Amino acid sequence: MDAMKRIAVFTSGGDAPGMNACIRAVVRTGVYNGLEVFGIRRGYQGMIDDDISQMTRRSVANIIQLGGTMLKTARCAEFMHPEGRSKAAENLKKRGIDGLVCIGGNGSYTGALHLFQEHGIPTIGLPGTIDNDLFGTDFTIGFDTAINTAVEAIDKIRDTADSHDRVFLVEVMGRDAGFIGISVGISGGAEGILIPEDARDLEKIYRFFDRKDRRSKSFSIIVVAEGDEEGGVLQLAHKLSSRYPDLDIRATILGHIQRGGSPTANDRILASRLGYSAVLALLEGQQSQALGIVNNEVKMTPFEQAIKQQKPINNSLIRMAEILAS
Numbered sequence: 001m002d003a004m005k006r007i008a009v010f011t012s013g014g015d016a017p018g019m020n021a022c023i024r025a026v027v028r029t030g031v032y033n034g035l036e037v038f039g040i041r042r043g044y045q046g047m048i049d050d051d052i053s054q055m056t057r058r059s060v061a062n063i064i065q066l067g068g069t070m071l072k073t074a075r076c077a078e079f080m081h082p083e084g085r086s087k088a089a090e091n092l093k094k095r096g097i098d099g100l101v102c103i104g105g106n107g108s109y110t111g112a113l114h115l116f117q118e119h120g121i122p123t124i125g126l127p128g129t130i131d132n133d134l135f136g137t138d139f140t141i142g143f144d145t146a147i148n149t150a151v152e153a154i155d156k157i158r159d160t161a162d163s164h165d166r167v168f169l170v171e172v173m174g175r176d177a178g179f180i181g182i183s184v185g186i187s188g189g190a191e192g193i194l195i196p197e198d199a200r201d202l203e204k205i206y207r208f209f210d211r212k213d214r215r216s217k218s219f220s221i222i223v224v225a226e227g228d229e230e231g232g233v234l235q236l237a238h239k240l241s242s243r244y245p246d247l248d249i250r251a252t253i254l255g256h257i258q259r260g261g262s263p264t265a266n267d268r269i270l271a272s273r274l275g276y277s278a279v280l281a282l283l284e285g286q287q288s289q290a291l292g293i294v295n296n297e298v299k300m301t302p303f304e305q306a307i308k309q310q311k312p313i314n315n316s317l318i319r320m321a322e323i324l325a326s
């Protein structure tokens with residue numbers, strides 16, 4: 001195999017705070033090691049459209065503190081088909097790009113795996129999603145910022161909940177997973193947490209409010225993951241009001257504010273470590289691997305495994321949250 005000379009970096013799927021810090025680390029580590037580094041705009045869409053340009057140390061100056069992604073991002077339906085991937089591979093080969101760093105989630109990793117299998121383009125995947133739902137890493141880039149944003153919002157909701165003696169159902173993001181829900185619930189001191197991984201969560205809420213003294217407690221915060229089987233806070237508010245007409249219930253969907261904002265120090269450090277390690281992995285000859293941090297060490301997981309395996313929620317956290325709310 002010839003030595004790697006040109007690599008490209010892109011962000012794909014939902015944006016996450018810390019993606020810029022990660023791009024910066026990839027570009028600067030690449031340039032330091034004598035590589036030419038390119039940036040692909042709008043993820044796989046930009047690969048297909050040949051929206052690719054060279055980056056320098058300077059082009060990533062003053063971005064470490066910014067949310068969003070300077071390279072923009074997209075969810076690209078065309079890349080799910082072999083024809084789209086062939087177009088993308090042709091553009092990369094024409095430009096002599098020998099390796100890729102993909103910052104994204106599960107769907108982005110799947111695209112990278114197909115690109116490698118069909119066209120032999122080596123790719124290192126880095127976990128960029130606020131959901132923290134990727135196997136092979138304890139934390140994903142953006143998760144820490146997102147939970148801090150949500151907790152800040154809950155602290156504010158507490159003020160008005162307390163003033164009016166109300167129950168607030170607060171919906172947090174997490175398409176299929178409850179990592180944001182459980183973390184925000186614990187750190188926001190919630191009385192209840194509903195996440196898709198806990199099949200008994202609604203039963204626990206009923207048990208809580210079935211006690212009259214609980215209903216006369218001045219206020220309560222219930223955190224609900226958007227992916228919970230109850231189907232969102234509006235439906236849940238309706239269900240709870242029918243069962244407990246004496247409760248004054250309000251529902252708040254925090255939504256995309258959780259995806260924005262300046263990344264926390266932890267996210268910047270995580271993003272920098274992973275971006276740096278991804279370039280070293282490509283230089284070492286790694287070809288189709290997802291990187292993550294496990295027990296504070298950078299770990300590699302083959303894409304096949306990272307895509308297929310589900311990261312479990314720590315059940316002891318669910319139990320602890322229940323006891324602390326009792």
Ligand code: F6P
Nearest residue numbers: 014129130131173174175226259
């Ligand atoms: O995967 C990150 C995420 O923010 C999920 O938590 C959420 O379900 C989804 O993206 C929202 O996607 P979009 O911004 O495309 O509506």
